[in-house]
Amino acid sequence: MERFRDGAQDAFEDLFARHAGRVQGFLARMVRDGALAEDLLQATFLSVIRSRGRYEPGTRFTPWLMTIAANAARDALRHQRHVDAYASSEDGTPALGLGPDASDPSLRRHLLDALHQLPADHREAVVLSKVEGWSFEEIGALRGISAGAARLRAHRGYEKLRELLGGLEVAR
Amino acid sequence: MKQPMDLDRLLTEAPARDNAAMARVLAAAQGELALKRPVRRWRTQAAWLVAASGGLGLLAAAVMFAVGAVSGPLLLARAPLLLLLVGTSAVCAWGALTPGGAWLRRLGVGLALASAAAVVLARGTPHTAPTLPGWVCTVSHLAIGAVPLVVALVALRSTFFQPLRAAVAGLSVGSTGALLGELACEQDGRHVVAHHLLAWAVITAVLVVISKSLKPRSYAP
Numbered sequence: 001m002e003r004f005r006d007g008a009q010d011a012f013e014d015l016f017a018r019h020a021g022r023v024q025g026f027l028a029r030m031v032r033d034g035a036l037a038e039d040l041l042q043a044t045f046l047s048v049i050r051s052r053g054r055y056e057p058g059t060r061f062t063p064w065l066m067t068i069a070a071n072a073a074r075d076a077l078r079h080q081r082h083v084d085a086y087a088s089s090e091d092g093t094p095a096l097g098l099g100p101d102a103s104d105p106s107l108r109r110h111l112l113d114a115l116h117q118l119p120a121d122h123r124e125a126v127v128l129s130k131v132e133g134w135s136f137e138e139i140g141a142l143r144g145i146s147a148g149a150a151r152l153r154a155h156r157g158y159e160k161l162r163e164l165l166g167g168l169e170v171a172r
Numbered sequence: 173m174k175q176p177m178d179l180d181r182l183l184t185e186a187p188a189r190d191n192a193a194m195a196r197v198l199a200a201a202q203g204e205l206a207l208k209r210p211v212r213r214w215r216t217q218a219a220w221l222v223a224a225s226g227g228l229g230l231l232a233a234a235v236m237f238a239v240g241a242v243s244g245p246l247l248l249a250r251a252p253l254l255l256l257l258v259g260t261s262a263v264c265a266w267g268a269l270t271p272g273g274a275w276l277r278r279l280g281v282g283l284a285l286a287s288a289a290a291v292v293l294a295r296g297t298p299h300t301a302p303t304l305p306g307w308v309c310t311v312s313h314l315a316i317g318a319v320p321l322v323v324a325l326v327a328l329r330s331t332f333f334q335p336l337r338a339a340v341a342g343l344s345v346g347s348t349g350a351l352l353g354e355l356a357c358e359q360d361g362r363h364v365v366a367h368h369l370l371a372w373a374v375i376t377a378v379l380v381v382i383s384k385s386l387k388p389r390s391y392a393p
Contacts, residue, residue, distance in 0.1 A: 009205050016201065020194050021186075028187045038193040043391060045201045051330050051392030053213040054271050064393070071332040071391035111182050130183050142393075144274060144336075162179060 001061040005052045016045060019062065023069045029127045030073040031080075032116045040076055044069045066132055067142055070124060077120045114164035122157030129154045217327040218269040224320040225344045226261035229254075229351035232316065242355045250354050253287075253294055257351045260287045264344035268337050269327055271393050277340045284343040288369055291350060292361040302359055306367045309357050313349030313371035320345040324379060329389045338383040342376030349375070 004011035023044055027037040047068045055064055115123050121143070128134040128142075129150075139150035233254065236242040247254075260283040267276035324341040331337065353368045 005211065007211070012201065012205060013198070016198055020197070021189050024189065024194065025187050034190070034193075038190070038197065041193065042197045042200050045197060046204055047390040047392050049201060049204045050209070051212075051390040053211045053216075054330060054390075054392045056271060067393045068332075068391045071393070075332075075388065075391065107182055108185070108187070126183070130180060141272075141274070144334075158179075161183075165179060165182075 001052075001055055001064075002057050005055050005057065012049065015048070015061070019065055020045070022062075023065065026066060026069055026127060026132065027073060029112065029115055029131065030070075030120075030123060031076060032112050036076060036080075040069065040072045043072045047072070063134070063138060066128070066134075070128070070142060074120065074124070110165060111161075114161050117164060118157045118160055122153050122160065125150055125153035126157040126161065130158070212330055214269050214271060214330075217330070218266050221265035221269065221320065221323050221327055221341070221344060222262045224323040225265055225317075225348045226258040226351075228316065228320060229261065229348045230258060232348075232352050233355055236355055247355075253290055253354055254351060256283075256287050256290060257347050257354065260284050261344045261347035261351075264340040264347065265324075268324070268341035268344060269331070271331075274336075277336050280340040280343060281336075284340075284347070287347065287350065288372065291354060291368070292364050295359070295361040295364055297360060300358070302363075306359070306363055309353060309359075309363070309367040310371045312356070313346075313353060313368055314375060316349050316352050317345045317371075317375045320348055321375065321379060325382060325386070328383050329386060330392065332391045332393060333384055333388060335380060335384075338380040339376055341383075342379035343372070345379060346372035346375040 001011075001015060004015060020041065024037065024041055027040045027044075028034075031037050031040060044065070048065065051068075055061070115126070118126065124143075125139055128139050129136065134142075136147040136150040136154070139154070140147040143150070233242070233247070237244070237247060260280070263276065263283055264280035267273055267280040270276060324345050328338060328341055350368060350372055353364070357363070357368070359367075
């Protein structure tokens, strides 16, 4: 990243090749909708290009990148909530489109459905702590809350996930 | 045989990669790179905002001194307050644009509150009746903040919107008018609250509202 920040444009492709899969996985868990996840992946890497002057040399690149992805997802989810609220107030029924898809029986699909039923803050805390391996201090710093509050979000989200997926079993 | 599912394993299982989506995103990123936009370092942007807010206030003071609108003894008497305002402006500008530094933003808010209290409490009873209506001070305060406001808005577009970040940028912008008010206005503390602090609050609120309403150009911290 430091090479890219200092003007080596070819370094961007190395960064993309190394990190895009991880960001895509994070966004797929956060927003579920494939087209939206692609838009957010694009917004994330465009932000890396446009704001490379904000990267501090000597700091870890991955948390900086994932912070950008988390901010993009948060913004999109906030916008989505407004759209959903408007749609449901227009026709009197809850908005559809991101709900569970019962036709797909795979565990992964159930997990994504369950993740999407969590409040966005809880989902973010679960994914960052359990999948990305962030500490609660890092999650707290990202959202301007205490480490204890971040731990509580992750714990509540995880327990809710357990509850939602409690009936599922895996074949052996 | 069936067993309860391992939630941790399921969570950490990598989802399928969408290579077509990745290729499209890489192409869009290469298009952005081809524009060859200059790299904007956050320290440079912060320095510009410090210069546009505190620097502009100091420049106004120098011009007023040069044309005789303010006397040397008055400038010296107000020097501690002017330094406090310039310091507040610099801390707020730096805090608004630093990638981390939540503590600096909180310090900026604290300094702005202390400065606001100081400019009110430092005013005594005026010896002369006002020659201009009070709103002239409000309008002057807002007008001198126009240039730093634009600088702050441009700089904030390279970062993800955060209300506190935008608010401290607004406090930095508003301190320029407060500094000018210390030199050009001799009314009492009530006038300062009603016309100068109000303008400072308005300019801060305007910056937060405009910054929030602009389409984000970047989600970087």
